[in-house]
Amino acid sequence: MKTEISFILNGSEVAVSVEGHSRLIDILRGPLGQTGTKEGCGEGECGACTVIVDGRAINSCLYPALEAEGKNITTIEGLQDLKNKLSAIQQAFVDCGAIQCGFCTPGMIISAKALLDSNPNPSDEEIRDALLGNLCRCTGYVQIVEAVKQAAIKLKDTS
Amino acid sequence: MTDFRYIGKEASRPDTPDKAAGKAHYIHDLQRPGMLYGKIKFSNYPHARIKHIDTSKAERLAGVKGVITAVNTPEIRFGFLRDNFTLKKDKVRQYRDEIAAVAAIDPDIAAEAVELIEVEYEPLPGVFCPHEAMKKGAPLVHETDSQGRPKTDNRLPLRFHHESGDIEAGKRKSNYLAEGEYSTPLVQQCCMGTAGCIAEFDMNNNLTLWAKTQIPFLAQRDFNRALSEMGLHGKNTRIIVPTLGGAFGSGLDTHAYEYIAILLAFQTGRPVKILYTRDEEFTNLSPRQSTNTKIIQGCDHNGKLTFRHVEVLLDNGAYTSWGATYPTVMMIPTTSLYRVPSVYFDAQLVYTNNTYCQAMRGYGNPELTWALESNMDELAKEAGIDPFDFRMINCNKPRETTPMGLKVSTCGLKECLESVAKKLDWKKKYKKVKCRGVGMASLIHVGGGARIYRSDASGMILKLDDFGNVYVYHGGVEMGQGMHSVLTLAVAEALGVRPEKVFINPTDTATCPWDVGTHASRGAFMACNAAILAAEKLREKIFKLAEEFFPQEIENNLEKFKKKNPGYKLPDFDVVKAAKRSRFELNDGFILIKGSPREPWLRLELGRLLRAIHFRTQGQMLTTEVFYDPPNELPDFEKGFGNISATYAYGTQGAEVEVDTETGEIKIIRMVASHDVGKVLNPLALKGQIYGALAQGVGYALYEKLQSFQGKILNPNFRDYKIPSIHEMNFPIDLEFIETCDSYGPFGAKGVAEPGLVPTAPAIANAIYDAIGVRIRHLPITPEKILAELKKLKTQTK
Numbered sequence: 001m002k003t004e005i006s007f008i009l010n011g012s013e014v015a016v017s018v019e020g021h022s023r024l025i026d027i028l029r030g031p032l033g034q035t036g037t038k039e040g041c042g043e044g045e046c047g048a049c050t051v052i053v054d055g056r057a058i059n060s061c062l063y064p065a066l067e068a069e070g071k072n073i074t075t076i077e078g079l080q081d082l083k084n085k086l087s088a089i090q091q092a093f094v095d096c097g098a099i100q101c102g103f104c105t106p107g108m109i110i111s112a113k114a115l116l117d118s119n120p121n122p123s124d125e126e127i128r129d130a131l132l133g134n135l136c137r138c139t140g141y142v143q144i145v146e147a148v149k150q151a152a153i154k155l156k157d158t159s
Numbered sequence: 160m161t162d163f164r165y166i167g168k169e170a171s172r173p174d175t176p177d178k179a180a181g182k183a184h185y186i187h188d189l190q191r192p193g194m195l196y197g198k199i200k201f202s203n204y205p206h207a208r209i210k211h212i213d214t215s216k217a218e219r220l221a222g223v224k225g226v227i228t229a230v231n232t233p234e235i236r237f238g239f240l241r242d243n244f245t246l247k248k249d250k251v252r253q254y255r256d257e258i259a260a261v262a263a264i265d266p267d268i269a270a271e272a273v274e275l276i277e278v279e280y281e282p283l284p285g286v287f288c289p290h291e292a293m294k295k296g297a298p299l300v301h302e303t304d305s306q307g308r309p310k311t312d313n314r315l316p317l318r319f320h321h322e323s324g325d326i327e328a329g330k331r332k333s334n335y336l337a338e339g340e341y342s343t344p345l346v347q348q349c350c351m352g353t354a355g356c357i358a359e360f361d362m363n364n365n366l367t368l369w370a371k372t373q374i375p376f377l378a379q380r381d382f383n384r385a386l387s388e389m390g391l392h393g394k395n396t397r398i399i400v401p402t403l404g405g406a407f408g409s410g411l412d413t414h415a416y417e418y419i420a421i422l423l424a425f426q427t428g429r430p431v432k433i434l435y436t437r438d439e440e441f442t443n444l445s446p447r448q449s450t451n452t453k454i455i456q457g458c459d460h461n462g463k464l465t466f467r468h469v470e471v472l473l474d475n476g477a478y479t480s481w482g483a484t485y486p487t488v489m490m491i492p493t494t495s496l497y498r499v500p501s502v503y504f505d506a507q508l509v510y511t512n513n514t515y516c517q518a519m520r521g522y523g524n525p526e527l528t529w530a531l532e533s534n535m536d537e538l539a540k541e542a543g544i545d546p547f548d549f550r551m552i553n554c555n556k557p558r559e560t561t562p563m564g565l566k567v568s569t570c571g572l573k574e575c576l577e578s579v580a581k582k583l584d585w586k587k588k589y590k591k592v593k594c595r596g597v598g599m600a601s602l603i604h605v606g607g608g609a610r611i612y613r614s615d616a617s618g619m620i621l622k623l624d625d626f627g628n629v630y631v632y633h634g635g636v637e638m639g640q641g642m643h644s645v646l647t648l649a650v651a652e653a654l655g656v657r658p659e660k661v662f663i664n665p666t667d668t669a670t671c672p673w674d675v676g677t678h679a680s681r682g683a684f685m686a687c688n689a690a691i692l693a694a695e696k697l698r699e700k701i702f703k704l705a706e707e708f709f710p711q712e713i714e715n716n717l718e719k720f721k722k723k724n725p726g727y728k729l730p731d732f733d734v735v736k737a738a739k740r741s742r743f744e745l746n747d748g749f750i751l752i753k754g755s756p757r758e759p760w761l762r763l764e765l766g767r768l769l770r771a772i773h774f775r776t777q778g779q780m781l782t783t784e785v786f787y788d789p790p791n792e793l794p795d796f797e798k799g800f801g802n803i804s805a806t807y808a809y810g811t812q813g814a815e816v817e818v819d820t821e822t823g824e825i826k827i828i829r830m831v832a833s834h835d836v837g838k839v840l841n842p843l844a845l846k847g848q849i850y851g852a853l854a855q856g857v858g859y860a861l862y863e864k865l866q867s868f869q870g871k872i873l874n875p876n877f878r879d880y881k882i883p884s885i886h887e888m889n890f891p892i893d894l895e896f897i898e899t900c901d902s903y904g905p906f907g908a909k910g911v912a913e914p915g916l917v918p919t920a921p922a923i924a925n926a927i928y929d930a931i932g933v934r935i936r937h938l939p940i941t942p943e944k945i946l947a948e949l950k951k952l953k954t955q956t957k
Contacts, residue, residue: 035188036181038404040351041437045877048351076181090179094171097843100851101639102178103185103351103404131885135877137349137405138639139847140854141885142892 005069009034010078022065025049028075036076036106040135047134050107051075057114059133076106079113088158089113092151093144100138108134112148116155122148164747165648165658166906169843172644173663174402174637183402186355186371191430194357195224195262197423198269199416199433200276201443202251202258205512205870206285206298209249209258209278216275217261222268225427226276228259232422235385237413240315241305243478243515245385245418251280252300252477253514254870255443257415262423262431285512286313287870289451289474292509300477300510315475315508319486321494321799323562324501329466333457337538341454341530341936345474345865346447346858347440348519349882352404354444355434356417358424366396366424370417373410373636374676375400377612379668381413385421400666406638407855408518409444411678412480416443441875445517446865448482449474452530456499462544462552466501469493471527475508476515483508483516485523487611488604488679490799492527495561495807496603497535497553502562504799512870520852521913522679524604525859525920529938532600532921536928545589546925547580550601555809557899563794566802569899571835572601575811578833578895583813589929594820595828598925599813600918606837606909607805607901608789609679616788617681618672619689621650621697623781625773627748627766629656631663633689634674635682640912641844642682648841649687649905653694655745656765672784680808680910683840687905689787697783701768702740704779705750708771709743709763710735716760730756790903805903808911810834812853812918814926818933820949823942825861825927833895834914838907842896849894849915856919858883861939 006015009032016031028034028051037060040048044059051060052074079087086094089112099105108131115122115130122130127148136144177183214226229248237243247256259276263269286292286300292313301310330336357369366386372378375398382396403410416433424431435444451472457465475483486506493504539549555561557570579599580586588597608615620632631650637643643663651658664670674685713734721727737752744753751762772779794801815828832849839845862881866873874880881887900907920938928934933948 029188034181035184038185038352039187040353040404041877043437043876043878046351046437080180086176086179090176093179094175097172097847099172099175099178100641100847101351101403101405102175102183103639105178106181109179128885128889135351135882135884137351137407137855137882138851140850140852140883140892141888142850143843143847144885 003066005066007068007070008072010074018065020066023061024051024063024065024068025060027065028060034075034077038103038106040103047111048104048107050110050134052110052114055114055117057111076110079109088154089116089151092147092154096143096147096150098139098143098147104134104136108136108144112151116152120152120156122152163652163906165652167839170644170648170658170841172641172844173647174643185352185402185404186357186369187352187434189357189369189401191357191359194430194432195264195427196266196269197260197262197420197431197433198273199257199419200259200273202254202256203278204251204280204282205254206283207251207280208283209247209251210281211279212259213277214259217272220268220272220275222264223261223272224264224429225262225423226259227422227426233389235388235418236305237381237418238479239481239483240479242301243415245415245422253512255514257419260419260423262427285870287511287513289472289509289511292511300512313510315479315483315510317483317508318797319490319506319799320797321490321502321504321563323494324466326466326468326501326503329501330457332459333465334460335538335541336455336457337534337541338455339534339537339936340451341533342451343449343526343529343938345449345867346519346863347865347880348407348409350405350407350409353435353437353440354409354414354416355432356420357430357432358420359430360424364391364394366394366421367399368396368417368421369399369401371403371406371410372398372400373406373638373678375636375666375668376634376673377676378413382421385418389425398668400636403636403638407520408522408678410638411518411676438875441880442872445480445482445515447519448485448516450526452527454530454534456534456538458538458542462542462549464497464499464553467493467499468503471506473506473508474511474513476511476513478515480515480517482518484611485526487796488523489527490563491565491605491803492524492531492603494563494799495565496531496601497550498555499562513867514870514872518678520855521916524602524913524917528600528602528917529920532918533924533936536925537934547576547585547599550576564800564802565807568806568903569837569901570809571897571899572809574897575809575833575835576601578897579811579813579831582831582893583815588815594930595817596926596929597813597815598922598929599811600921600925601811602809602914602917604808604914604917605679605804606808606911607684607903608681608791609804610791610793612675613793614788615675615791616786617674617685617689618784618786619693620672620782620784621693623769625766625770627656627660627764627769629654629661631661632671633663633686634666634671635686636666636677638677640682640848641841642677642686644844645683645840646686646690649690650694653691654697656748660748672786680912682912683908684904684910685787685789687840687908688789689785691905692785692787693783696785697781698745700781700783701745702743704772705743705768706738706740708768709738709750712763712767712771713761720760730758732756806837806901806909808835808909808914810914810918812922814922816923816926816930818927818930818945820931823945825940825945827857827890827923829891829893831893832915833897834911835897835899835909836911837901837904837909838898839896840906840908845896845911846894848912850892852913852915853892853919854883854888856916857887859916859938860920860923862887864939
């Protein structure tokens with residue numbers, strides 16, 4: 001049984017029919033073609049699939065697709081502007097060397113965005129708390145923390 | 160030291176903007192028209208005879224397009240000893256043995272179909288401990304070898320041995336001895352992007368495989384052989400490597416899932432994708448081997464090492480991958496870390512019914528260095544010498560030849576040790592504070608390729624277009640480590656163009672020249688050396704043609720310039736006379752004549768010269784190719800002798816820890832890492848390599864162990880298998896790079912992808928010993944082990 005749902009995805013309304021057992025990540029990566037969101041474990045342990053639902057970072061691999069009805073959802077594809085320019089957080093990840101294989105990166109950046117949206121001046125501890133659910137095997141996290149700090153400064157300068 | 164334009168300067172990596180935008184395409188994201196999804200039926204027993212396989216229900220399920228078993232497919236063997244079978248016919252030897260596979264129109268149907276396959280087994284007694292497996296009468300994992308000759312025990316037919324000097328004389332000269340047995344567990348690579356592939360045949364029965372591999376060309380050889388075994392003689396495989404979500408050694412072999420995708424694609428006539436879930440990745444992808452190492456070392460009154468005796472037992476698991484050659488690397492620290500006159504080394508690999516193992520970052524070096532550097536501290540204690548002083552007394556030196564015949568060119572180990580001691584404030588902190596300790600450990604690793612195969616080479620093609628862009632075709636693999644970043648800088652530097660004009664082509668066996676594989680920290684070393692050679696050849700071609708074309712184009716420049724600047728006074732300079740190939744230079748994409756007046760019209764944009772060369776009768780376009788094979792030797796591993804690498808990387812890492820004696824919890828206060836990197840190519844990328852490898856070392860030291868009971872993996876998820884999260888990595892890491900500018904290294908650089916992992920665990924263990932006097936010899940160092948040892952210590956002192 002498929003159900004038609006609609007929600008806001010990266011600023012635009014989308015409609016999609018979903019199975020009862022579909023997860024949010026399935027419809028994002030499948031019918032909606034948003035493959036920037038990655039599936040690293042399917043069990044909510046690694047955070048590669050993190051997206052923002054109504055301002056909160058969630059694991060889209062654990063989130064039932066039907067729950068998305070009427071919600072406002074941001075994925076990594078929603079961060080850069082129309083001119084193909086990276087957002088301040090994305091650019092900070094590039095500039096600080098916070099990206100290696102890049103598989104965890106979209107989820108990591110989304111978690112950072114959710115943090116900075118609600119807390120523009122996070123402490124190191126607050127950054128670490130916000131990224132606790134995002135595993136990275138490549139970087140040792142050092143340059144990731146630097147990137148979030150740099151992004152916070154840049155966002156303050158531009159606002 | 161040479162002044163470089165791009166090398167050594169911080170540069171963001173060219174692959175990362177797409178990764179930051181979610182636009183990089185991993186195997187997970189790739190689709191082919193008409194693609195099916197494959198799924199594998201794995202064994203339910205670690206050791207059993209297969210009596211019957213019934214696939215009829217799976218075949219009848221709507222949406223299933225193909226079902227394969229060993230019965231309806233040709234036998235395809237693979238593995239380092241060709242002892243593994245793509246689909247198992249008579250017997251299973253490990254839980255993850257592949258029995259059947261299906262291809263279906265979606266992943267859910269494929270998963271459902273696999274559940275419908277019924278297998279009847281006759282369980283056999285298994286053997287799960289390498290010590291047990293060595294005993295007489297132990298169940299045989301393989302009754303015959305790959306040639307069909309009967310096997311009488313579980314030992315692998317691989318010999319790794321070294322003897323040098325006089326061990327008995329060394330023992331006699333020793334005033335102090337330290338003996339210990341150390342072990343390391345099964346550890347998973349834990350790539351964030353799981354394993355997968357897509358196999359597709361064209362109508363000529365040639366195969367294209369999108370593969371998560373580090374060895375595209377050796378894989379091509381393996382798969383072409385498989386095509387022959389399928390009756391497709393003379394057919395070819397093209398390997399395309401998509402963006403990799405990490406590899407860490409997991410891509411150094413060809414895997415059963417790839418052969419299965421190939422068989423399913425051939426049977427169904429449609430592209431087939433197989434993608435592992437995280438559970439499958441943990442359960443069915445080969446981890447790092449577990450090892451057991453016995454060491455005895457001795458030293459004299461002055462702290463000089465007298466001998467070193469090392470025996471290693473490795474649990475190979477049920478089949479043999481390239482990872483079975485770990486001892487080739489284990490010999491390096493055994494014979495060559497610190498100066499030791501007499502060395503004995505022997506390694507034995509043994510089959511068990513455990514999951515079979517493969518390569519992981521460091522390739523035997525972390526395992527051996529764990530034992531060696533722990534034991535060095537134990538020997539220092541016996542001799543009553545400060546562990547830092549002890550290491551300095553025995554420190555390696557530049558231009559020495561080690562007992563294994565390693566020809567050391569540059570060696571910055573002394574500087575690394577001193578740097579770590581200084582950063583840790585060693586003399587003030589060592590043995591000073593209760594429950595807080597400092598420790599250090601060093602490493603030697605291959606830094607200039609590693610010849611473990613007949614060829615250690617790497618080819619490169621550079622192609623110029625009409626706009627002065629440079630296209631790089633190279634068979635190495637970018638798996639996240641940043642090779643494309645340093646390769647871009649190397650091409651820009653060596654050729655004389657801006658990095659934005661350098662484009663690295665995706666790795667594809669159809670377009671890129673041969674490369675043995677991206678392993679052994681050789682990627683940057685090989686690629687950049689090849690780039691330097693190729694750029695040199697290309698510059699020669701450009702400068703030769705410039706003799707003919709430069710003066711005419713400059714004349715045009717001058718005419719235009721004069722029109723814009725009436726009254727311009729021409730400097731006294733004869734362009735035609737000066738336009739000699741030896742006098743040209745190419746900088747930032749402009750050709751000019753050395754020593755010429757720096758007038759704006761007296762330089763030529765590379766693209767313009769190239770267009771002048773191209774668009775004429777008998778025109779030309781410029782391409783060049785090189786094949787770089789480093790000056791190293793394929794060692795005789797049975798004798799343990801040979802200069803395996805062109806140069807060697809050294810490093811020392813230190814840890815300061817605090818141990819809670821009530822809970823056994825270990826807190827890392829900080830870590831320092833000083834590495835002889837030869838020359839920093841891109842500081843941003845290099846830091847990332849060391850930080851990341853060090854974090855994997857922290858996982859190895861404190862958290863990671865693939866738990867296995869009777870061959871079954873018990874913790875196939877990130878809940879129960881802990882890799883360091885940002886929480887565990889909450890301590891400062893102080894890095895220092897020692898630049899020894901090695902003459903074999905590109906711009907002086909050595910390979911350094913693995914060193915950050917290698918000495919991390921022993922540095923932490925040594926710091927724990929300094930903190931609480933407890934020596935843990937078996938990784939990982941858990942609070943439970945600490946408490947148990949503390950309890951023992953208490954009862955001993957009572």
